[in-house]
Amino acid sequence: MERVLVTGGAGFIGSNLVDALLAQGYGVRVLDNFSTGRRENLAAVLSDIELIEGDLTALKDVRNAVDGVDAILHQGAVPSVPKSVQDPLTSNNANVTGTLHVLVAAHDAGVRRVVYASSSSVYGDQAPDAAKVEAMTPQPISPYGVAKLAAEHYMGVFHHVYGLETVSLRYFNVFGPRQNPSSAYAAVIPKFITMLLNGQPPTIYGDGEQTRDFTFIGNVVAGNLHALTAPAPDVAGEVFNLAMGGQTSLNELVAYLQRITGQAVEPVYTDPRPGDIKHSRAAVDKFRQAGFEPSISLEEGLRQTVAWYRQHAVVD
Numbered sequence: 001m002e003r004v005l006v007t008g009g010a011g012f013i014g015s016n017l018v019d020a021l022l023a024q025g026y027g028v029r030v031l032d033n034f035s036t037g038r039r040e041n042l043a044a045v046l047s048d049i050e051l052i053e054g055d056l057t058a059l060k061d062v063r064n065a066v067d068g069v070d071a072i073l074h075q076g077a078v079p080s081v082p083k084s085v086q087d088p089l090t091s092n093n094a095n096v097t098g099t100l101h102v103l104v105a106a107h108d109a110g111v112r113r114v115v116y117a118s119s120s121s122v123y124g125d126q127a128p129d130a131a132k133v134e135a136m137t138p139q140p141i142s143p144y145g146v147a148k149l150a151a152e153h154y155m156g157v158f159h160h161v162y163g164l165e166t167v168s169l170r171y172f173n174v175f176g177p178r179q180n181p182s183s184a185y186a187a188v189i190p191k192f193i194t195m196l197l198n199g200q201p202p203t204i205y206g207d208g209e210q211t212r213d214f215t216f217i218g219n220v221v222a223g224n225l226h227a228l229t230a231p232a233p234d235v236a237g238e239v240f241n242l243a244m245g246g247q248t249s250l251n252e253l254v255a256y257l258q259r260i261t262g263q264a265v266e267p268v269y270t271d272p273r274p275g276d277i278k279h280s281r282a283a284v285d286k287f288r289q290a291g292f293e294p295s296i297s298l299e300e301g302l303r304q305t306v307a308w309y310r311q312h313a314v315v316d
């Protein structure tokens with residue numbers, strides 16, 4: 001069976017990928033510097049994986065982690081828009097230079113395939129009412145978006161120039177178990193769930209009619225496994241949106257979560273946040289044509305997520 005390196009494997013998405021790979025019989029190695037990743041996320045699998053504590057910005061750490069693996073799921077990044085605004089150099093080092101290190105090391109070590117966690121942020125806020133299609137010209141509006149896009153271009157070029165099988169997946173608003181609800185940059189779903197479970201009102205910036213294409217982690221994991229195993233002619237050198245293709249407003253989201261948690265606490269509305277985009281929705285036809293269909297509905301994903309937060313009190 002193949003050996004797979006998961007960079008950022010101690011993080012929210014990476015650790016869920018680690019569990020799925022192990023369940024499928026892959027050998028798994030993790031590279032993480034534990035900047036936002038948590039040791040608890042790997043506690044249950046520590047004896048089943050190789051854990052390398054190291055940094056994507058250090059080429060020797062990356063070469064060490066890549067040595068002997070067949071494929072890489074590259075999730076490691078400084079994954080925050082506001083952090084990239086405060087400190088664009090750190091964002092660029094981890095997200096662009098770190099990705100280039102992964103690609104150089106992968107090429108030199110004869111790795112077969114690299115799958116990269118890109119982001120809907122590459123689109124920026126163009127055409128707010130239209131579904132985002134991969135063929136659109138990206139127009140990032142944050143240093144984070146620029147970095148994710150630059151890394152995507154490196155992925156494409158390493159396929160084009162060196163024949164490495166690279167696949168970039170643009171994730172849209174991922175949610176699910178292990179997502180941190182308590183950081184200053186926490187995403188909306190874990191924040192809302194923990195507020196409701198504590199009987200406190202969630203805060204909505206603006207009128208709550210802004211919409212997102214919320215994507216359950218189970219679908220992101222399945223999409224990565226598809227990108228890892230699909231025939232090269234279907235996916236290599238390509239960029240795909242990884243999302244549901246849905247459009248859910250924050251008001252609808254609160255209503256779902258009130259129903260699932262049984263907490264009827266009403267949200268508090270406050271001023272819109274500058275820079276927030278109104279609508280973000282993916283066209284999902286391209287990845288569908290390459291054989292991938294997300295199978296877990298938003299409501300089922302929210303149910304599983306609420307169940308997880310009921311059992312795990314997460315502190316920062």
Ligand SMILES: NC(=O)c1ccc[n+]([C@@H]2O[C@H](COP(=O)([O-])OP(=O)(O)OC[C@H]3O[C@@H](n4cnc5c(N)ncnc54)[C@H](O)[C@@H]3O)[C@@H](O)[C@H]2O)c1
Nearest residue numbers: 008011012013033034035036037055056076077079117174
């Ligand atoms: N969560 C989302 O909705 C979302 C959306 C689009 C894209 N993404 C991308 O998915 C990936 C995973 O994000 P996540 O939500 O799981 O975030 P996360 O913070 O939980 O995971 C990121 C991981 O990378 C590690 N890391 C950061 N810098 C590193 C470095 N220099 N060297 C080694 N490890 C480093 C962190 O310790 C952490 O374990 C990121 O690339 C992110 O940009 C996430």
